[in-house]
Amino acid sequence: MKQKILSGILVIIMCFILLIPNQSLAVMETNEYTIQSYHINMIVNEDNTFDITENITAYFNIEKHGIYRKIPLKNSITRTDGSKSNNRAKITDIDVSEKYTTSNENGYKVIKIGNPHQILTGKQSYTIKYKYNIGKDPLKNADELYFNLIGDQWDTSISNVSFTITMPKSFDKSLLGFSSGEMGSTDSSNVTYSVNGNSITGSTINTLNAGQALTVRLTLPEGYFAQASSNIDMFSIFVIILCAIFILIADRLWAKYGKDEQVVETVEFYPPDGYNSAEVGFLYNGSVDTKEIISLLIYLANQGYLKIEETQPQGISKKSKGFRITKIKEYDGNNEYEKLFFNGLFKRRIPGSVNMISVTSADLYDNFYTTLNRIKSRINSKENKNEIFESSASSKGRYLILMIIAIFILITVKPVIEYGESGTLLFALLFPRNRIYCIDRKSYRCNKNP
Numbered sequence: 340m341k342q343k344i345l346s347g348i349l350v351i352i353m354c355f356i357l358l359i360p361n362q363s364l365a366v367m368e369t370n371e372y373t374i375q376s377y378h379i380n381m382i383v384n385e386d387n388t389f390d391i392t393e394n395i396t397a398y399f400n401i402e403k404h405g406i407y408r409k410i411p412l413k414n415s416i417t418r419t420d421g422s423k424s425n426n427r428a429k430i431t432d433i434d435v436s437e438k439y440t441t442s443n444e445n446g447y448k449v450i451k452i453g454n455p456h457q458i459l460t461g462k463q464s465y466t467i468k469y470k471y472n473i474g475k476d477p478l479k480n481a482d483e484l485y486f487n488l489i490g491d492q493w494d495t496s497i498s499n500v501s502f503t504i505t506m507p508k509s510f511d512k513s514l515l516g517f518s519s520g521e522m523g524s525t526d527s528s529n530v531t532y533s534v535n536g537n538s539i540t541g542s543t544i545n546t547l548n549a550g551q552a553l554t555v556r557l558t559l560p561e562g563y564f565a566q567a568s569s570n571i572d573m574f575s576i577f578v579i580i581l582c583a584i585f586i587l588i589a590d591r592l593w594a595k596y597g598k599d600e601q602v603v604e605t606v607e608f609y610p611p612d613g614y615n616s617a618e619v620g621f622l623y624n625g626s627v628d629t630k631e632i633i634s635l636l637i638y639l640a641n642q643g644y645l646k647i648e649e650t651q652p653q654g655i656s657k658k659s660k661g662f663r664i665t666k667i668k669e670y671d672g673n674n675e676y677e678k679l680f681f682n683g684l685f686k687r688r689i690p691g692s693v694n695m696i697s698v699t700s701a702d703l704y705d706n707f708y709t710t711l712n713r714i715k716s717r718i719n720s721k722e723n724k725n726e727i728f729e730s731s732a733s734s735k736g737r738y739l740i741l742m743i744i745a746i747f748i749l750i751t752v753k754p755v756i757e758y759g760e761s762g763t764l765l766f767a768l769l770f771p772r773n774r775i776y777c778i779d780r781k782s783y784r785c786n787k788n789p
Contacts, residue, residue, distance in 0.1 A: 405453015683710030
């Protein structure tokens with residue numbers, strides 16, 4: 340009986356844990372402080388920028404230096420029709436009533452408010468002002484105001500939330516909607532608001548818990564934000580122009596030095612005059628390997644210096660046939676590689692003999708590889724490669740590499756510095772994408788900013 344009761348309690352606990360929303364697990368509420376009131380005054384301009392003033396009253400239950408305000412620098416929207424849009428915002432004209440510092444961390448502008456040398460407890464008030472430039476509206480047939488009045492990064496409860504939004508021109512208030520709650524919430528029951536001319540005022544009915552947001556969305560006629568900027572600064576324009584110039588330079592260098600003329604291959608059974616088989620392999624491939632150097636054995640035999648004979652296996656354990664190489668005459672040519680190869684074959688001395696005139700595969704097994712490696716390194720030397728490759732083309736390749744490095748640095752360093760992206764520069768262009776969901780025109784979910 341007791342075992343059944345314990346099992347039932349365990350099942351209930353597990354169900355309770357599974358029913359807890361993910362967001363509430365991600366942002367744990369702290370008891371160190373609470374926000375007793377939060378008022379947002381937002382002036383929307385025709386260029387799709389927002390002049391925002393936030394009046395925050397916090398209560399510190401323990402000794403603290405101040406608060407952090409995180410403002411998103413990027414947003415992503417996924418609509419019910421499948422369309423998606425992304426924007427990167429600029430935050431300027433920051434002004435805070437108390438001492439503060441700013442930094443960029445993981446896609447946020449972080450405002451650290453407070454004096455590190457001053458400890459505070461109890462009730463504290465802060466005023467934060469800034470301009471939020473969200474850039475051009477991404478919709479083609481309409482404009483929209485989509486903004487988190489309160490983001491989901493607060494780690495404490497927020498009571499008495501109120502807001503005033505002043506629009507630059509008239510709008511259809513039937514297309515206005517609010518939502519509050521955790522990511523994915525479409526609940527608008529916690530928000531009450533009224534419209535008076537171009538002004539929207541409202542508040543939340545209940546307290547927002549940690550990780551909960553308050554979002555406004557208003558669908559507007561196309562061209563409402565006629566003066567919106569593209570958020571492309573002079574540095575970005577300079578990078579685009581410079582990249583285009585580098586691409587044109589690379590194209591011209593490739594057209595002049597990188598393209599090889601079409602070669603019609605002919606069937607040849609003998610190497611060209613003045614070249615042995617290893618040298619022909621080097622000219623054809625740009626380098627030689629061991630098998631191409633071994634081909635000198637056949638080449639020297641054809642020249643009358645050697646005789647190659649197949650030998651029968653000896654002993655019970657011998658299964659494969661071997662070979663014997665016999666010296667017919669001393670090498671009298673002037674080719675460095677042929678001479679090294681020929682002398683390497685017969686450099687092993689038999690006790691009691693002056694010159695070795697024949698060797699077997701067993702004689703060469705443990706020592707001839709050193710001769711092969713010596714010849715290979717000499718043929719593949721930098722001096723030889725410079726003779727067959729056009730030096731001007733090789734030098735231009737270095738310029739291309741430098742231009743590629745310059746482009747990579749230009750397009751990665753600025754986002755890393757401005758948006759505080761974490762990770763290596765190799766993946767700095769793969770910025771985390773964050774999603775906002777909207778079920779339909781009149782059902783709004785909270786923005787999920789980075």
